[in-house]
Amino acid sequence: MQELIKRAKELLADGTVARVLGWKAGDMPWNPEPAYFETEESLKEFVYDGFCGANLSKYMIEASKLDGKTLVCLKPCDTYSFNQLIKEHRVDREKAYIIGVGCRGKLDIEKIRETGIKGITDIKGAQIENEADTLMVETLYGEKTVEYKDAMLSRCHVCKGKEHKIYDELIGESRETKDADRFAEVEMIEAMSPEERFAFFPCRRTIHYCILSDENEFDIVVLLAYPVENKRQIKYPLFLNNCPPIKYRYCIFVHVTR
Numbered sequence: 001m002q003e004l005i006k007r008a009k010e011l012l013a014d015g016t017v018a019r020v021l022g023w024k025a026g027d028m029p030w031n032p033e034p035a036y037f038e039t040e041e042s043l044k045e046f047v048y049d050g051f052c053g054a055n056l057s058k059y060m061i062e063a064s065k066l067d068g069k070t071l072v073c074l075k076p077c078d079t080y081s082f083n084q085l086i087k088e089h090r091v092d093r094e095k096a097y098i099i100g101v102g103c104r105g106k107l108d109i110e111k112i113r114e115t116g117i118k119g120i121t122d123i124k125g126a127q128i129e130n131e132a133d134t135l136m137v138e139t140l141y142g143e144k145t146v147e148y149k150d151a152m153l154s155r156c157h158v159c160k161g162k163e164h165k166i167y168d169e170l171i172g173e174s175r176e177t178k179d180a181d182r183f184a185e186v187e188m189i190e191a192m193s194p195e196e197r198f199a200f201f202p203c204r205r206t207i208h209y210c211i212l213s214d215e216n217e218f219d220i221v222v223l224l225a226y227p228v229e230n231k232r233q234i235k236y237p238l239f240l241n242n243c244p245p246i247k248y249r250y251c252i253f254v255h256v257t258r
């Protein structure tokens with residue numbers, strides 16, 4: 001992480017970039033959040049550790065509208081979505097200075113809680129410098145341990161690879177995390193009977209997202225839903241959030257059935 005901060009300071013100082021898009025510490029060690037840093041001084045809050053799973057490529061949509069280049073830290077998987085955003089003309093490659101950061105798998109606090117650990121106060125072993133195979137979890141009831149791989153985000157178990165697909169420079173090392181078949185769950189669901197599928201999915205609603213556009217940007221602004229089993233009894237659509245003024249030119253309904 002120190003190498004990353006040092007490089008960010010250099011690029012800010014020589015004017016290559018106007019700001020840095022990375023992560024800053026949250027109120028707990030396991031919830032760092034995306035943040036902009038515009039001065040060398042502010043970079044003292046910069047963090048990059050095992051809990052920095054947020055994909056920063058989508059934040060480049062807004063950053064592309066700002067003056068000057070933005071240094072953005074992208075993990076290998078984030079570079080796929082960044083390339084997709086380029087194809088959709090939603091981010092400007094010329095406005096980005098991409099540092100491809102190493103990734104050894106990102107952690108999910110819920111996976112740790114699912115092991116039965118309660119009252120968590122701190123987690124050691126997620127820092128890049130001393131990322132360990134075993135996490136030491138400090139709790140109100142004493143110290144517990146969890147294997148790093150058992151606390152990883154599901155997507156990291158089916159990681160597409162550690163090669164960055166777009167970058168200006170690379171910092172940090174990655175390690176292999178794939179230990180599951182990406183399509184194993186699909187095959188499992190395909191093999192189920194209709195009754196088993198019905199029981200497998202906890203939500204039996206059909207969801208419609210209404211995506212409204214003002215031509216340049218699409219935003220999910222209205223969520224509509226009705227319970228499938230009561231379709232005839234319920235007025236459709238049922239607005240789950242407030243409907244905005246109709247000032248948009250396009251409206252796309254996305255139909256998702258679970």
Ligand code: SF4
Pocket residue numbers: 053075076077078103104105106153155156157158159160161162177
């Ligand atoms: S392990 Fe793979 S999927 Fe997980 S955050 Fe890293 S690059 Fe992305």
